Amino acid sequence: MTLETPTSNVFQSPKAVDSKKTTHKTSTVEPLVSFIFPDVRALHEIRLESFVELQYKEITVHGFEIYVVEQWAAERKLSTVITSYTGNSQDTIHAVQVVLPKDPEKWPGRFKEYYEDLSIFAKARVMPKGSIFITNLATVPSTLNLLHVECGDVRAIWKDFEVNFDLKRLRCGGRSALLLGGTSTAAEDKFGQLYKISIDFGERKVLLKELEQCEHFPHLQRNYHPVIELVTMIQVCLSYFNLYHSAKDGLLCDKTEAAVANFWSKLAKYYFGIERPKNEGISGPATVAALISLVLSCYYKLQVEDCISSKDPFEEEEFFAGIYSFQKKHGITRGTNPVYLDDLTLQRLFEVSAKTSSSDIFKFKKVVKSTVSDITGKGNPMHLCNEILTTDLDVMVKNIHSGSIGLLWRGKGRLRRNFYKGYDNFCEIKFSRGDPELLLEKQANEMQGDGSESQESTSSADQEKNVFDNNLVRYSTSSSSVSASSMFCNYDKTTYATNFGLNKLYHGEYFRRNSMPFLSDGTHDPMLETKKNDDTVKGLHRSNSLSQVQDVVEPWSLPFDPSVVRMARDLLKINNLIQVQEREEKEKQTYMRENEVCHAGHGESFDTDFDHVLSGLQGCHQVYNHKVKKLEENNKEVEKKQLLLFGEMRALSSLTSKFKYDMGILDMRMRDVEESISQFDKKLAAVQKLLVDQGLGKALGTELLVDKEQLESCLKDFLEAENTKYEGLCCRMCSKKYFKQIHNDLKAWTSWAFNKFFNKDTKLTENEEIM
Known part of the structure; x- marks a missing residue:
């Protein structure tokens, strides 16, 4: 029959059609x-x-x-x-x-x-x-x-850029325009002079070549550069003190510079007793020596305490494990916080190691004089943990013997394990996965297919809607039985003539009398029928309706010709479902309106409660906000007081050192004064003895030692007395009057001689001018 093709999708429910549309929308991908x-x-x-x-x-x-x-x-x-x-x-x-x-x-x-x-x-x-x-x-x-x-290509120049960039920031390189080229010999020589590291170390090259063959690490000699390795070690050391948290790739960045400044302000001046040198750059020789020597000192102290077994202090995982075991051993763990060398850990580490080196003879035996290197002082942790702490790079280099730091400075040692794991080797990566062009082409084809399908689905949906509407309009009266529906083939007159009876049968079933069987078949709504035909429908009753047993009597099996009666009933069911849905929506709207009317009186109380709760929350928020501001102000005041306290402590320390210096100078002056007084006493005793020996008498000698007034009166009488003896002449010569007279005589004689000599010269010059 010709009804099959055009009506295959007509009798689907609206929900099914909507679900297909929504599925098509949700299935769209970006x-x-x-x-x-x-x-x-x-x-x-x-x-x-x-x-x-x-x-x-x-x-x-x-x-x-x-x-x-x-x-x-x-x-x-x-x-x-x-x-x-x-x-x-x-x-x-x-x-x-x-x-x-x-x-x-x-x-x-x-x-x-x-x-x-x-x-x-x-x-x-x-x-x-x-x-x-x-x-x-x-x-x-x-x-x-x-x-x-x-x-x-960034990968081709990045290695040279890192090396030149680090050399520039270490004050060994040149201009910025030369950062992407090869490293200059002058920069390498200056780096070697400042940091005591040779770029081309023969022993290091031989060792790296052997490691490259044994470890199967490609291009090891090309990837290992002393400048990059030194900066990486600095970053690792800073991370041990929780001062640096970025990538340890050997690039001397701004974060590394800030971490070095924090190291000097927080740790270096307390453990080394000096300020940061002003003429140094970001990481000068003093900074490198202080930072690495402090880490090495802590590493050897952890070895003394049996908390670490690693042979290289720059193996990060083992070093952090040693810190954690030491903190756990002495009860200073930080819980879930990160493990690092904080102030308390450093203080306890230096205290415990000092006690161990002075008192614990049993642990001292484990680490002293067990090998030839221990006898010479090389490799003894007890010796190195105290001797290696320095800001002098030469002293630190003398105490380096093995490990990755030994490979860097002496060419004897081994690579860090993290060198294999964390080395930023993106320069050798090849980015390739899948085929992007094929994926884009496939997506374009799918989008074209989806567009055609969507057009077809839209046209078919419009056709179904038109078919449904046309059927309802054309069969609205009983006199339109001869009209041709759009769901039938109307381009062939012979086929239309044979299907005329089917149209009539379909029309009769669609507009048949509304019977009310015991079980509703879904074609009519009993509620609507009772409202429309209340008097008539009550008197009608069909006990044996064919519609109840038609599905059993007339079973459908494929292939089959669709029944026009079944199609009409399906249309009636669709109409019924639409009416039921509309009625339910109207009832819901009515119910909502009634609820709104009922709760209109309670709305004011609800709004009042809500406003009360909201005002309470706002009040709490204002109180807490005010308290937070007070806490912030208190915090700022505490920080200011702390800064002032630190400044006063620095001033006090400087005054203390100055006071100690002044006390030392005063002590020296007091010693000089005491020595002068003792010499004066000796001379005074000698003069007294001389006077007694010259005939002043015993009484005068005894009185000189006892009374000052008697001594002065005795000397006055002695000087005024007319005595031609030698003693009197000497004493008279030593008196003040004779000294003044002699002084005046010498002054007069000197002036006379001076005038005579210069007047003679002036006369000679005048005579020469006249001549």
């Missing part, structure tokens, strides 16, 4: 787009390989240039490379093509953070291979140092 990222280091930082659902590959793009921003690398920003468009086909860059959602808000992981950094200074530009973020160089601030990457 379209994928190709993006091009030249900053390979940023992709390594965000761990591109960890996103297993993404597909990417390396490509070459023409007409672009890339620049490394020196300040961004120092600040450890996620993005350190900017891209510029030139249009020259000879300018090529190496980038990674990644397939990501078109909406950046749906990018996974740290890709969102990377997009936020890019969107500040760059804008996306659509290219044939994908969208690339381009920066206009005219908008870049002049304070930023842009380093042009001529090869177009």
Whole structure:
């Protein structure tokens, strides 16, 4: 029959049609787009390989240039490379093509953070291979140092950039424009002179070559550089004191500089007793010696306490495990907080090691004079933990013998275990997973298929709606039995003539008398029928309705010709369901209105309670906010007082040292005065003895020792007496009057001689002028 094709989807319920539409809407996925990222280091930082659902590959793009921003690398920003468009086909860059959602808000992981950094200074530009973020160089601030990457690949120049950047910040390198080239010999020589480290160490090269063959670590000699290794050790040492929390990749960044400054302010001046040298850079020789020697001292002290078994203090996991075992042993654990060398741990470590070295003879036997190196003082932890603490780099280097630090300074030792794990070796990574172009092509094909299917579904849905509406309109009266419905084939007159009887049968079933059987068949709503025909329907009753047994009597089996009677009943059921739904919606609306009317009186009380609770919460919030402000003010006052206290303590310490210095000088002066007094007493005794021996008499000698007035009166009488003896003449010569007279005579004679001599010269000069 011709009814099968056009009516196969007509008699589906509206819910089924809506569910299909919603399924089609929810099944839509965010379209994928190709993006091009030249900053390979940023992709390594965000761990591109960890996103297993993404597909990417390396490509070459023409007409672009890339620049490394020196300040961004120092600040450890996620993005350190900017891209510029030139249009020259000879300018090529190496980038990674990644397939990501078109909406950046749906990018996974740290890709969102990377997009936020890019969107500040760059804008996306659509290219044939994908969208690339381009920066206009005219908008870049002049304070930023842009380093042009001529090869177009960040991986090719990053190793040289790190070494030159570190040398520059260590005050060994040159200008910023030379950071991407090879290391200069002058910079290497200056680095070797300052830090006592040779770049080209023959023994180190031989050892690295042997390790490269044994450990199967490719390009070990090329990846190991003394400058990078020194900066990495500095960062590891700072992390032991919880001062540095970034990547330990050997890049001397701003965070490392801040951590070094904190080390000098918090630890160095207390354990070394000096301030930071003013003429040093970020990490000068004194800083390197102080930092590494303090770590080595703690390492040897942990060995003395049997808390660590590692042979290298720069193996981080073993060192932190040793710190934890020491803290647990002495009951100073920090719970779930991170383990590091805090002030309490350092204080207890130095106290315990000092007691051990002086009193614990049994533990001392374990670490002293067990080998030849111990006898010479090399390798003895008890000896090294006290001797190696210094700010002199030469002294520290003399006490280095093995481990990764021995490999760096002496060429004898071994690599750190973390060198294999944490080395930032993104320069050798190849980014490739899947085929982005194939994925995009497949998505395009699927979107085209979905578009055609959606068009077909839309047209079929419209057709079904028109068919349903036309049927209801055309068969609204009994006189329209000869009209042709759109659900039948009407392009063939013969077929239409044969189906005329079917149309009549369908019309009769659709508009038949509304009977009320015992069990409703779903074609009519009993509630609506009782309201419309209340008097008539009560008198009608069919006990044996054919509609109840028709499904049993006329079973349908495939293949079959659809029954027009069944179609009419299905349409009636659909109408019935629609009416029931409309009635339920009206009842719900009525019920909601009634509830609103009922609860209108209670609304004011509810609003009042809500306002009361809200006002209470606002009051609590204001009180707590006021208390928080007070706490902040108290905190600021405490910080100010603490700073003042620290300043006064520094001033007090300086005054104390100055007072000690003055006391020492005063002690020396007192000793000089006492010595002068003793010499004067000796001379006075000699004069007294001389006077007694010259005939002054015993009485005068005794009186001189007893009474000062008697001595003066005796001397006065003696000087005034007319005595021509030798003693009287000497005493008279020593009197003040004779001294004054002699002084006046000498003055007069000197003036006479001077005038006579100079007057003679002036006369001679006058005569010479006349002549």
